[in-house]
Amino acid sequence: xxxxxxxxxxxxxxxxxxxxxxxxxxxxxxxxxxxxxxxxxxxxxxxxxxxxxxxxxxxxxxxxxxxxxxxxxxxxxxxxxxxxxxxxxxxxxxxxxxxxxxxxxxxxxxxxxxxxxxxxxxxxxxxxxxxxxxxxxxxx
Numbered sequence: 653x654x655x656x657x658x659x660x661x662x663x664x665x666x667x668x669x670x671x672x673x674x675x676x677x678x679x680x681x682x683x684x685x686x687x688x689x690x691x692x693x694x695x696x697x698x699x700x701x702x703x704x705x706x707x708x709x710x711x712x713x714x715x716x717x718x719x720x721x722x723x724x725x726x727x728x729x730x731x732x733x734x735x736x737x738x739x740x741x742x743x744x745x746x747x748x749x750x751x752x753x754x755x756x757x758x759x760x761x762x763x764x765x766x767x768x769x770x771x772x773x774x775x776x777x778x779x780x781x782x783x784x785x786x787x788x789x790x791x792x
Contacts, residue, residue: 653688655681656787658695663781664774666738668702668712672770676762679786688757688790695783698742698776700749706769715773719745742775749773757790 659678661671675692676682682690694701705711723744725737732740753770756763772782 653681653685653792654787654789655679656785658783658785660781660783661772663779664772666716666774666777666779668704668715669772669774670706670712670769671772672706672762675770675784675786679788681788682757682762683760684792685757685788685790686759686792688788690755690757690762691752691787691789692755692770693752693785693787694772695785696751697746698739699779699782700746700751700773700775701753702749702771702773703753703755703764703768704771705767707767712771715771719748719775723748736777738775738777745773745775757788 657679659675661674679690692701704715720741723741725741730740732743755770774782
């Protein structure tokens with residue numbers, strides 16, 4: 653079985669946000685797969701995806717602080733600043749974290765660890781909703 657769908661996430665403020673349940677709600681076919689792979693791709697260059705801690709929200713706050721310190725705004729050597737001081741840093745953060753995830757599916761569920769969740773990493777101060785391409789491959 654192959655299923656692919658493009659979905660739009662609601663707008664999120666800058667930061668790291670758990671979106672696992674929002675994604676699963678928009679892709680009920682996962683429930684029919686016994687063994688498979690779920691691929692998530694974000695169609696943007698100023699936001700990214702990662703998998704990490706899904707229980708303690710301070711982890712997401714720490715992620716934001718860490719990346720802001722490692723890739724700061726307003727560096728004098730930045731040239732690509734057409735859309736504001738968060739423009740190039742957003743692209744750099746996106747490249748560091750990545751634009752896609754591949755997650756095993758087992759018995760109708762994403763086969764992630766107990767404390768793992770999918771993060772939308774929003775790197776822009778004022779972003780609209782983000783588009784994802786979701787692809788499910790598997791046997792039912």
